[in-house]
Amino acid sequence: FALLKNTRMLKAVQKNATKGDPESVISAIDYYCRHKEWAMNVGDEKGLILDSVLTEVNPSTALELGTYCGYSTVRIARLLSPGSKLITVEFNPAFAAVARQIIAYAGLQDKVTLVEGPSGDLIPKMKARFGIKSFDFVFLDHWKDRYVPDTKLLEDCGLVSEGSVLLADNVICPGAPEYLKYVRNSPRYESRYYKSNLEYTKVEDGLEKSVFLG
Numbered sequence: 001f002a003l004l005k006n007t008r009m010l011k012a013v014q015k016n017a018t019k020g021d022p023e024s025v026i027s028a029i030d031y032y033c034r035h036k037e038w039a040m041n042v043g044d045e046k047g048l049i050l051d052s053v054l055t056e057v058n059p060s061t062a063l064e065l066g067t068y069c070g071y072s073t074v075r076i077a078r079l080l081s082p083g084s085k086l087i088t089v090e091f092n093p094a095f096a097a098v099a100r101q102i103i104a105y106a107g108l109q110d111k112v113t114l115v116e117g118p119s120g121d122l123i124p125k126m127k128a129r130f131g132i133k134s135f136d137f138v139f140l141d142h143w144k145d146r147y148v149p150d151t152k153l154l155e156d157c158g159l160v161s162e163g164s165v166l167l168a169d170n171v172i173c174p175g176a177p178e179y180l181k182y183v184r185n186s187p188r189y190e191s192r193y194y195k196s197n198l199e200y201t202k203v204e205d206g207l208e209k210s211v212f213l214g
């Protein structure tokens, strides 16, 4: 049952990682998921691509859809410049509870705001609630059938502006075919596919990076 798995993952972090050291939290989770129990973290291989895109964008405001246990939240937050903020959205309160503890264990709680609820309700409230002008970087890793509606919602709410970068996980496996069609056919995006592998496996997967042209 997924929640118990997340609790076992948290225990593995508390046992094997060093408090306040994000790198050790990342490797503790990767070790656990590779050798003990697979889990749907972006993982170490696609994680390196996430790191490189993040370093290139150097966002002052970032959004993550799909916190899960906080693995990619830690990967993103550890690379943010001082004063930059990451908002991460999680639908499942039990997953959110574990993620909060993993983010805190990494010592990154001051850079991260974890918001619980459905993206459809929360995205329209982002400007008012967090004083966000627009997001420089968005990591999509939640339910794959929500990638297109939530991208359209971000556009409609003025939460993406010229130069904003969307990075989507799992565009091949499990797959987000409608999303690929949307960003690749739209004149408002410059899209590029980064070929990789599904976390902790040899199955192909990849990340799609799409720059909003305004």
Ligand SMILES: O=C(NC/C=C/[C@H]1O[C@@H](n2cnc(C(F)(F)F)c2)[C@H](O)[C@@H]1O)c1cc([N+](=O)[O-])cc(O)c1O
Pocket (backbone or CB within 6 Å): 040, 041, 042, 064, 065, 066, 067, 068, 089, 090, 091, 092, 095, 117, 118, 119, 120, 141, 142, 143, 144, 146, 169, 170, 173, 174, 198, 199
């Ligand atoms: O299904 C996958 N991911 C779905 C991820 C779902 C996660 O996103 C949360 N969420 C839902 N809505 C929101 C928001 F933000 F809208 F509120 C957040 C869900 O509660 C869950 O924690 C997946 C599956 C595989 N796989 O190999 O099967 C591999 C992967 O990397 C995956 O990401």
Ligand SMILES: [Mg+2]
Pocket (backbone or CB within 6 Å): 040, 041, 042, 141, 169, 170
């Ligand atoms: Mg994923």
